[in-house]
Every structure is written in structure tokens, then in C-alpha cells.
Amino acid sequence: WSGNIYGTLGQMFSNASIALSYIKGDNKLTLNYGTHINMKRDIKDLESGHYNYAINEDQYIYDYIRESQSWGHQHNIGLTYSISKEDNYDFQIKALVNTSDEKLDANKNILFKQNEFQEERTGTLNDYKKTLVPTLDVYYSKILPKNNSISFNVVGSYFDNEQKTHSMESGSTGFDDKMSINNQKKTLIGEFVYEHGFTSANLSLGYRGHFNFLTNELKNSMSEELQKQNINTQKHYAYGEISGKLKSFMYRVSLGANYDMQSEGNGFHNLTFTPLIMAGYNINDANSIRITYNSSTQMPDMLQMSDARILIMNNFYQTGNTNLENSHLQSLNLSYDLYLKKFSASANLFYDYTSNSLFDSYQYGDDCILFQTGNAEKDIRRGVEINLNYTPWEFLRIGGSIGANQQVFQPSKEIREFNYWSYPVSLYLSAQYKNFSFDLYQKFGGTFLSGLYKTGIEKVSYVNLGYAYKSFNINLQCFFPFIKDKYSNETIPGSIVYHKTDYHIKRKDHAFALSVSWNFGVGKKKKSVRQNMENYDSDNGLFKIK
Numbered sequence: 001w002s003g004n005i006y007g008t009l010g011q012m013f014s015n016a017s018i019a020l021s022y023i024k025g026d027n028k029l030t031l032n033y034g035t036h037i038n039m040k041r042d043i044k045d046l047e048s049g050h051y052n053y054a055i056n057e058d059q060y061i062y063d064y065i066r067e068s069q070s071w072g073h074q075h076n077i078g079l080t081y082s083i084s085k086e087d088n089y090d091f092q093i094k095a096l097v098n099t100s101d102e103k104l105d106a107n108k109n110i111l112f113k114q115n116e117f118q119e120e121r122t123g124t125l126n127d128y129k130k131t132l133v134p135t136l137d138v139y140y141s142k143i144l145p146k147n148n149s150i151s152f153n154v155v156g157s158y159f160d161n162e163q164k165t166h167s168m169e170s171g172s173t174g175f176d177d178k179m180s181i182n183n184q185k186k187t188l189i190g191e192f193v194y195e196h197g198f199t200s201a202n203l204s205l206g207y208r209g210h211f212n213f214l215t216n217e218l219k220n221s222m223s224e225e226l227q228k229q230n231i232n233t234q235k236h237y238a239y240g241e242i243s244g245k246l247k248s249f250m251y252r253v254s255l256g257a258n259y260d261m262q263s264e265g266n267g268f269h270n271l272t273f274t275p276l277i278m279a280g281y282n283i284n285d286a287n288s289i290r291i292t293y294n295s296s297t298q299m300p301d302m303l304q305m306s307d308a309r310i311l312i313m314n315n316f317y318q319t320g321n322t323n324l325e326n327s328h329l330q331s332l333n334l335s336y337d338l339y340l341k342k343f344s345a346s347a348n349l350f351y352d353y354t355s356n357s358l359f360d361s362y363q364y365g366d367d368c369i370l371f372q373t374g375n376a377e378k379d380i381r382r383g384v385e386i387n388l389n390y391t392p393w394e395f396l397r398i399g400g401s402i403g404a405n406q407q408v409f410q411p412s413k414e415i416r417e418f419n420y421w422s423y424p425v426s427l428y429l430s431a432q433y434k435n436f437s438f439d440l441y442q443k444f445g446g447t448f449l450s451g452l453y454k455t456g457i458e459k460v461s462y463v464n465l466g467y468a469y470k471s472f473n474i475n476l477q478c479f480f481p482f483i484k485d486k487y488s489n490e491t492i493p494g495s496i497v498y499h500k501t502d503y504h505i506k507r508k509d510h511a512f513a514l515s516v517s518w519n520f521g522v523g524k525k526k527k528s529v530r531q532n533m534e535n536y537d538s539d540n541g542l543f544k545i546k
Contacts, residue, residue, distance in 0.1 A: 002521030010513025030080040040071035052498040061113040068106035092529045094137040102129040123169040132160045147197035159185040179220035185541035186213045201244030210235040214302045250280035258297045260326040290335045304373040315368045327356045354379040359451025362497040378410035400427040407449040415494040422448040437466040452495040456487025475515040
């Protein structure tokens with residue numbers, strides 16, 4: 001028998017998990033349960049914003065202050081059976097069920113202007129999301145004669161989603177909108193890999209297929225009747241790869257291709273060559289250098305391709321884009337690593353070019369503004385990232401990272417490109433004395449370019465004091481102990497809507513948490529099956545209310 005228990009009780013969130021394993025011979029059976037609860041604090045997050053836009057001959061200004069609370073909980077329970085024969089085969093089957101409930105309540109005070117007309121308004125938003133996701137995950141790996149092996153992984157998931165939203169706004173052009181969305185999404189992912197080991201190289205051949213089927217039902221004030229829509233997507237990836245080492249040289253070459261498709265409505269069928277090439281050289285025990293080129297594609301989220309329309313405010317709608325296509329990322333990196341007795345450093349020069357980049361944009365509709373995802377004309381990111389680590393004494397470690405990144409973004413041929421620099425910085429300190437430990441981490445704010453927005457970097461800040469005794473650990477944490485989580489977003493000049501927001505995530509300020517964990521075991525010990533492939537679907541099919 002073996003297992004572990006973990007729990008955190010905090011002001012910002014609480015979570016807990018328990019796992020229990022039984023081992024007999026080569027067989028292992030594990031039952032696990034976990035929960036994460038976002039606490040409903042009395043403290044409300046604050047957002048102040050400003051819209052400036054025109055529709056036809058009318059000029060609009062919309063200033064607001066919004067207070068909001070978001071909370072909810074997630075639960076997951078799983079049963080895993082595995083059998084592992086050393087130097088022969090591994091088989092594992094996992095049955096999982098995840099549930100989540102998310103809630104958002106927000107109140108607005110608004111100053112609305114249309115040309116010379118001006119009035120004060122109030123508004124409310126209540127958003128409730130509920131999801132049930134059962135998943136079955138099967139993995140098998142077999143070692144064959146003459147340095148051959150095969151592996152496959154099949155994952156099937158079913159997303160049952162329910163979303164109810166109520167938004168209203170007072171005033172002469174106010175509204176009261178109740179929206180109900182019910183959708184079901186079925187996902188099937190299958191991957192197969194064949195490997196052969198040569199004397200100083202490895203050959204891999206593989207294929208992965210990802211199939212999504214979404215049925216969406218929407219009802220709100222836009223239509224008295226229930227709107228139904230089906231969206232089906234497929235993503236196929238096949239590749240052949242050889243990698244190895246020749247004295248101080250390392251190499252990896254993968255020739256692959258992606259076939260992405262969306263079969264409903266206007267749809268798309270895109271075949272993209274996606275190679276990967278890496279060459280490295282170990283200069284000596286302390287220095288190494290590596291250059292890498294890789295390529296990949298990204299599918300839009302299912303509901304980014306939907307024609308469903310949601311009311312945000314008067315004459316303002318959030319909607320999908322039925323003409324949306326997948327994006328293609330090509331990345332070139334030059335890396336250098338240095339390892340000394342007390343000091344280590346890594347530096348990375350990078351150049352990323354994304355064609356058909358996915359970004360949120362404002363478009364003119366029929367006497368309205370539409371907020372939807374589009375494909376950009378140009379999206380380039382280039383710069384340098386440096387990570388440093390210094391250990392002056394055995395008990396103390398100090399480090400951090402710094403970067404200088406330039407982004408070049410052009411939403412369409414008709415709009416000029418926009419250039420923007422950002423300088424992300426983070427620092428950490430870690431100390432350990434006997435059974436005690438101390439950790440401090442701080443990610444400093446700043447901005448980066450995300451589509452049409454200069455987006456604020458949400459700060460990360462925490463202090464952790466820990467104590468460990470044998471298999472027992474206890475930690476006291478404080479989030480945002482010295483600073484407040486404030487940041488701003490602002491549209492770039494190419495946007496037809498000027499929008500600026502200032503956020504203060506008050507519920508994170510000086511939030512404390514206490515964590516306790518315990519690992520235990522009696523009798524035979526056996527490691528879990530280590531999968532060389534892990535597949536999952538991160539798109540739950542829900543609308544993300546902006």
C-alpha cells in the first residue's frame with residue numbers, strides 16, 4: 001500500500017487531494033480524488049475602463065467602474081490500473097471524471113455619452129458555468145526484439161456544458177438579456193509511435209489524430225428560437241524523426257506535416273509542412289550551445305468559430321468567426337548554457353513568426369460593433385531571454401530572469417504594422433536550513449502585445465515558509481505580500497475601438513494559505529508507468545465572457 005494526502009486552506013483558494021495505491025506482483029491499482037475551491041471573498045476586484053468608438057455618424061464614449069466577485073470549485077476522481085513487466089511492456093488504463101462550477105457576479109457604474117447626449121447608468125452581470133467531463137485514457141508500450149519498440153495512446157473525452165448568463169443595463173437604450181447555452185463536445189485523440197535504436201542514433205515514426213465534435217444550443221434576446229450549430233474539426237500530424245549524438249555533437253531532425261480541417265460552414269482544409277531541426281555542441285563540461293528550428297500549427301477554440309452572438313452592451317456583441325482558420329508558428333532559437341560550481345546561466349535568442357495568428361479584434365457589423373477572433377496579417381516576436389542562478393553557499397540560492405522582446409503586429413493589409421518592446425523580469429530567493437525552508441518569488445509587471453491590445457503582465461508574487469520532517473511537510477504561504485496585483489490593458493492605434501482598462505485584483509492582496517502534505521507506504525514499492533506520450537484536450541467548448 002502507498003499513497004499521499006495533500007491539503008491547502010487559504011483565503012484566495014483551497015485545495016485537497018488524496019491518492020491510494022495497492023500493488024500486487026506487477027499490478028498496481030490507484031484511486032485518487034482532488035478538489036480545488038476558489039474562495040468567495042468579501043473583497044471585490046476592481047476594474048475601471050473607457051471605450052471610445054463610432055457607429056455610422058454617431059460618436060460614443062462609455063466610461064465604467066466595475067466591481068466583481070468570481071468563485072467556484074472543481075472536483076476530479078480517477079481510477080487507474082497498470083501492469084508493468086520490466087524490459088517487456090507497460091499497460092495502463094485511466095478512468096477519470098472532472099466536474100467544475102464557476103460563478104461571476106459583477107456590478108457597474110457607467111457614464112454613457114452619445115454625441116451631445118449624456119446619462120448615468122448601472123449594470124449587472126451574472127455568469128454561471130457548469131461542466132461534467134468523463135475521460136478514458138489507454139496507454140500501451142511494448143519492447144520488441146532488435147532494439148525496436150511501439151507505443152500507443154488513445155484518449156476519449158465527453159464535455160457536457162451548461163452556461164447561463166444574465167446581463168442588464170439601465171438607461172434610455174438599456175437592455176435585459178438572459179442567455180442560456182447548452183453544448184456537448186466529444187473528443188477523440190489517438191497517437192502511435194514506432195522507435196528503433198541504432199548504435200548512436202534513434203529513429204521514430206509517429207502519427208497523432210485529434211477529432212472534435214461540438215453540438216451547440218444557444219438562446220438569448222438575439223433570437224426567440226433556440227439556435228443550433230454543429231462544429232467538427234480534425235487535426236492530423238505525421239512525422240519521421242532521427243536523433244543522436246556524435247562525440248560532442250547532438251542532433252535531432254524531424255520531418256512532419258499537419259493536416260487541419262474544419263468541416264462545417266465555410267470551413268477549411270490546410271496542409272502544413274512542420275519540420276523540426278536541432279543541432280547542438282558541448283564545448284566542454286561547462287559550456288554548450290544549441291540551435292533549433294521548429295514549426296507547429298494551432299487550431300482555434302471551437303466557439304471562436306461559432307456564429308453565436310452574445311450581447312456585451314448596447315450595440316456591442318461578442319461573436320465567433322465562421323471564416324477563421326488555423327495559425328502556423330515557425331520558431332528559430334539559439335541557446336547557450338553555462339554551468340559552473342556556484343553559478344549557472346542560460347541565454348536564448350529567439351525569432352517567432354506566426355502566419356494567420358489568432359487575435360481578438362473589433363469589426364463593424366450592421367449598425368453595431370462585433371468583438372471576435374480574427375487571423376492576423378503579420379505577427380512576429382523576437383528578442384533575448386536570460387536566466388541566472390547563483391549559489392553562494394549550500395543553503396542559499398538566488399536567481400532570476402530578464403528579457404527584451406520586440407513584437408511586430410499587423411492585423412490586416414489595410415492597417416499599418418505596430419512595433420512594441422517589453423522587458424519581463426523575475427527574481428527568486430531560496431534558502432534551506434536543517435528542516436526549514438524559505439522561498440521568495442517576484443515577477444515584475446510590464447506589458448506585452450497581444451493582438452490589438454497592449455496587455456499588462458499579471459504579477460506573480462509569493463513568500464513560502466516550510467518545515468519538513470520525514471514524509472511530512474507543512475508550508476505557510478503569503479501571496480502578494482509586498483505589492484498589489486495591478487495592471488492595465490490598452491488597444492493599439494489600429495483598433496476601430498479605443499479601449500483602456502485598469503485592473504486591481506484585490507482578492508489576491510496579502511492572501512494567506514496553509515498547506516500540509518504526507519506521503520506513506522508499506523510493503524513493496526513500484527514506480528508508476530512513465531508514458532512517453534500524454535494527450536489531453538484543453539478546449540472545454542465554453543464561451544469566455546469578455
